[in-house]
Amino acid sequence: MRSCWHPEAWQVINNLVSMICRLCNGEQDANTDFVKLELMEFLSMIPPNEINHASVSDHLHIFTSSCVPQALVMLYMSPYKHNKECATESVQELMASIRFMLPQTVSSQFVPVVLLLCKMLQRAAGYDDSLYKFCRSSLGDLVKDAKNFNHGGVVDDDDNKVVIELQDMFPFAAEVASKLSRGLVSSVESVSDFRFLRDDVTDFVAFLKPLKAAVRYHLVSPSILPSIAKFNEEINKIKFVYMLFDGMLKTLVGCFEKMEGLVIEKKENGGWDQFLVILKELHDVSKLFQGGERCFWKSLKDFTRSLCHLIVRYAKRGEDYGWILDQKDAIDFESRRHLVMLLFPVVVIDEYDDIHEMLIDRSQLLAESFVYVAREDPERLRRGLFLEFKDEEATGPGVLREWFFLLSQEIFNPKTGLFVACPNDPRRSFPNPGRVIALALMNNIQVGIVFDRSFFLQLAGKNVSLEDIKDADPFLYSSCRQILDMDPLAVDQDALGLTFVWDIDELGSMKVAELCPGGKNMIVNSRNRKAYVDLLIHHCFVASVAEQISHFARGFSDIIGEEKNMKTFFNSLALEDFDRMLHGSESDISVVDWKAHTDYKGYLETDPQIYWFWKLVENLTAKQRKILLFFWISMKYLPVEGFGGLTSRLYIYKSNESIDHLPSSHTCFYQICLPAYPSMAMMKNRLDVITQDHVGYSFGTS
Template sequence: MTLLDSPTIDCVQQRIKRKLEDFIDDDLSSSDLVSVRMRKDDPNPDSPSSTATLNSFPDQITTHHPHFQPRASSSSICSFPNFTQFFVRMISGGKTLVLHGNPEDKIMSIHEKIQSATGIPLMEQRLIYGGKQLHWEQSLSQCGITNDSGLHLVGRMRSTGHPQAWQVVDDLVSVICRLCKGERGVCIKSVKSRLMEFLNMTPKDGIDHAAPYLNIFLSSSAIAALVMLYMSPHTGNKECAEDSIQHFIKSSRNVLPRPIYPEFAPIVLEFCKLLGRATAHDDPLYKLCRSSLGSMVEHVKIGRNSKYYDGSSYKKVVIAVQEIFPFVDELAKKLSEGLISSMESNFGPSPNDVRDFAAFVRPLKDAIVSQVPFGTLIPMPYNQNLPCYSEEVKFLYMLFYDLLANLQLCLNKVEDVVKKEKGDGGWDQYLSILKELHYISELYQGAEDYFWTNLKSYKASLCYLIVRYAKRGDDYKWILDHKDLTDFESRRHLVMMLLPELKDEYEELHEMLIDRSQLLSESFEYIARADPDTLRGGLFMEFKNEEATGPGVLREWFFLVCQAIFNPQNALFVPCPNDRRRFFPNPASKVDPMHLDYFSFAGRVIALALMHKMQVGIVFDRAFFLQLAGMNVCLEDIKDADPYLYNSCKQILDMDPCAVDEDTLGLTFVWESEELGSMKVLELLPDGKQITVNSKNRKEYVDLLIKHRFVTSVSQQVTHFARGFADIVTDEEIQKCCFKSLELEDLDGMLHGSESDVSVDDWKAHTEYNGYKDTDPQIYWFWKIVGGMSAEQRKVLLFFWTSVKYLPVEGFGGLASRLYIYKSNESFDRLPSSHTCFYRICFPAYSSMAMMQQRLNVITQEHVGCSFGTW
């Protein structure tokens, strides 16, 4: 059984609309509520047999289509003024029985006419009018039935397959009807309780069992009744309806299993339709229903037809594209209004409107794509005919250009305001709207190029928005590949949003107690053997036999362990000859049987260092970096890692072709290398020893040479490093995205830090004093001494003071805190001390500059400055 739109619902909507236009006066009665129910023994109300039965009593009963308003004919009512015409809402197919009777006729006679027309036994019928059941012995006049009255036919539930569900719905409608009439003594809370009773009784063991129940609710007048209650002027009715509908819709997500939940979407859609007609689009209940529907459409199948073929069988389309199209139109207008408003005030597009817009646009675009030949784009102007969605195709195209034009005006405003440093406001949804416009642009020929070409003019604004508003958990893959539109700061921010967020809970930190003399091996045990979830929670570091703990000690550990990992003596990595700061995996690392485990450990440590924003003085070689990003390595990428091989390959490629063909080089497709003291020969192609390098195949020879030297020979090491990195960032796709989103120089800045010498002026500008004043002689002496230090001495002093040896690329302004100089009460013979967690150095008021210089010279020695701080 499927959920189908009932024509009767449209009739109800017309009646609701008509009543709302009359401001819902106090004469509201049950005649405004229609209940339609499919009988178990008459599943098809439109079948020939059913129609024949209804038409067999033309003098008493006629069928009435719900879109046609009933009116008495001149030959009946006008001719017989003592007769009363009234309508009985049938329990099948939206049919309405039009009956004529004398005011003194008993209700029993009405039941008999219904039985003659429908075959429903007398004992299975109930007639409801004014919220009350009519008794057989009463007359029409006693029940107050007048011309054009509407009666509500309800069976006694024995003729339906789901009597309890029908009973709950009928009771719900009856209660609402009484509330709308303003009756006293009706329990308002029963509306919510009956809704939840219906939801809880809906079967949870499969769509086939649940769908008939949801169809009952959709086919009944319950939705229309609830909307009528929401619009009712009687005290408490609006609040009751709002609370009940909200609770009903929100609870459906938790009560209904995930496979069944999409079947609830047509119910929410019906709420949206009725509320959209009865209220303004900024009505909170309407917006809740619209948002709920938006969250559902991504899980349901939408299309133009009632069924679609999934390759094995035909399946139901739960919602038609035409049903969600009006919401896209409505929300697009709201976004345009918000964008225009944001240029004049601090209020821009609503986050809820942007989220709903995305929720409805995506299935609409997917439905269009399903009609387009695979891999093709739709040309515009649109002069072709797709099987479906011609109007939608044109509409989305115009929507894309209109919204993008408004956004360009907004980005101009952003750039002007940022330059003047006057603050911002109303811009927080610009990136999200741009993402959706890019998504739409992928549908049309030339639209995506147009999108990126226009954004290039607004690079400064785009970078500002990224740094200011890009949040963790949002999808920024649409922009990560376009590095020409971003700068270092914005790319770094986007990558940080890909990394896990550090937790502040002290109890969840992964604790490490490490002996300095066994730094690498013990760090390996703590990091490589730990559950990645534990490491993502944060780290707590302490060195054995030392009192110091906290962030300063953790910064020191990161620096020291990274220096150890990349120390060539440990055979994991080798420095590049042309740039000793850069490292590449050592092809001969297998001298250590645990080398691959250590590469996984190294990947985890580097990911954690990035996550903790630690500058460790290490950078990667380009060939290593490209492999981590899942990209190919070419000749220009090996210049630093192996300058000898680079120059040799360049010579081979640049040589005169004739000289190469004369076998001047004497080369074949083999690679000779020294490994662990012995020479090894590897064929680059099958039977490579017999293939001579000539002018036609020399490019292939060079490519194979580079691939073997920088890819194949270290593939296991790179794979394990990447796997360790992925352990921290949660998966391999994010790992590749982190590196692919950056330039190599970006990673240099994030891992190594500033390449510039420590600036004393910048240092001084970011330092505050406690116990001293900046005019004290000790402060004057201190900065004069620091100014005379060598670059390395300043690094050691900085490390002693903060556990930071390499500053961020922004200099001291990039540190998490300002630095402090504290005046201590120690005697003059004491050396300075530091509290690295708080970036604090302490020293007494030395009596002379010479004394201070002698004390500072001691702590700026490399072996003293490291790990000398107290905590």
């Protein structure tokens, strides 16, 4: 032993195997702790930072040629309970050390050892054995974490040698896929064992990673696989991956067929949180085959309800859902909204957090608000906002909602010059500082504003076309449409009298801007009129507001985190989606819905004051209802779901104040405090006062 390489390592392994043999023979003085200690001693001898990995290979040779894996399995299958426990602890410690103690370049060389352990445990103990499943998961983790793959298998980083063949992973991938399929079916038929289902999903994703890497080199149509598979080893690998994909997709379709009814009946069995993980993995595989992605989405087209339920229920912040958002028409508005809102940081207000405090003078609302918002570190703004109005006691979420609404209305007021209203739709406007809008979205506050299509498209990084400016500038749209529709002969006879320039009115002074170099000398004709219209639209709606849009985008990105998230946000929504998120419901406030989401404290629903109240609300104008709602909860615009979309139910409290007093409110808690007025006429008089626009927010207390 002294004459061989690494004699200390040989000695440790020899002692280890000898002790295992003694334990298996039932010797009473054999020490079970010795096995684990010697195993760890051996691993500590492997040089972790040696550039030449010959020493690592030598140690692996010592480990395998001494039949340590076989000895550990023999110990595990021993009839003595303490031996089984010893083997379990030793193997678990070995797996943990390989994965977490050794550097990746070294641990990748242990993959064949773990593979051998898995094969032997599978044969000796069976598929359902806990130690086998632990080793199988460890193998999957090692394979998944490996940095180097090729079409042959997992490759060692240093000498580019294949340490595990791709075919060696087929049985494990197939086994996991089969077990996972059974678990998924069980999850829609009965209550599943969530833990094991999650473990199976983790293993499935792990074993698929190198398989996908191999298939990525060969984009093949599934239709030709049967005819060429028997002649081509590479195609056999591709066929295996396709069969996994096809089988799992069919399983999911069967599950979704049952899930549709369960979603309607609100009977979820559990374990459904793993469906999105599997769908993402299958979508990734589908892109490896010609027509595969189309097949994937076609298979799901009849199960929108189930897919949307999974998204709203289980989609989590920090995960990648671009694969769904790229097919945004496959899901509904609520799901799209949920996914894009996950791009924002979560608002968690804690008394120990360094939240951003603001003290605002109502008479200087716009100026002071922008000082607080524009100059503050975005990180503090994301932590939460606390606001007070000067000389007012009210604080809390209700005051914050009021501030967002009032500030947005002020920003979008044409008199401020920050925005210009669109002639065809006075609700729509051009760019403003983006932090305010992003903060309103992050805090789920509807501010009654929508944006012009051309602005929205540019935030998404898309081009602006003629049809996109229809609302923003109907006169220019009509003029451009006439130019494009004119008889070509008339255009070529210079009936238009146009060149590639545009007249600009700057503070009463007319200036001429060339739409392209040499534009003054370029006459518009039938051949270039489309280019003229495109350049004109670009000048008026892109180039002329590029700086403002850049400022808005930068402000929005400050809150959502980065520019990539901002573009994903706007790319994943239709303009109508964004309208609904920012503006809220377009419908008139429903008194029936209002009443259904209101509870009572101190009053009974049958009390005359409650009957009078709702009768009077029914007779209010649409504008008065908005003012009353604003007085009550500091919101004039409801979410698209109506009152059901609010974070709380509403409350009518019986006030102890004199009947001479007006109603008051605690907007933070969605409470209106109503004195016990003795008549409907007196209550009407009091409601008439608080539903006047200029006093509608004057009596809230928090």
